[in-house]
């Protein structure tokens with residue numbers, strides 16, 4: 001079997017950003033992950049502060065500049081977020097596919113960002129607003145490991161079998 005056909009069970013971090021919660025979209029967004037057989041193994045609600053935001057987006061300023069970092073940090077601290085650890089086959093790439101690309105106007109229909117973002121969410125440095133794209137999802141294996149560790153203690157992550165796992169094992 002070619003390496004790219006080997007599917008492994010992974011864990012990834014998802015944040016429902018403040019815009020998702022104020023719009024009452026939490027349940028619908030979580031359902032999309034559950035529909036794709038991603039299992040919730042950790043969940044918490046948190047109000048991010050400056051120090052924690054810096055830890056979470058530790059490389060954003062270097063990647064996209066101070067203005068994008070500052071807009072994003074302010075946006076993320078406007079309200080609480082829900083953090084989830086999702087587990088499943090190829091969870092990191094699967095979640096990114098379900099979430100869609102960063103800029104809502106470029107995210108395809110069928111993705112969370114493509115379907116549920118408002119036009120007014122298309123922020124930019126020019127208009128002085130962060131891109132309000134509802135969800136954060138770890139970008140790769142290294143980021144997923146770092147982010148899960150940042151957000152959750154080991155005893156906050158849970159092991160159990162879904163009905164599908166019980167029937168197939």
Ligand code: IDP
Nearest residue numbers: 068071072101102123124125129130131132133
């Ligand atoms: P991602 O969330 O799709 O992985 P990143 O490049 O890691 O995208 O950017 C982190 C977050 O910063 C984005 O989700 C978005 O909320 C915000 N952001 C990214 N680029 C811009 C921009 O050009 N203007 C304003 N906010 C931005």
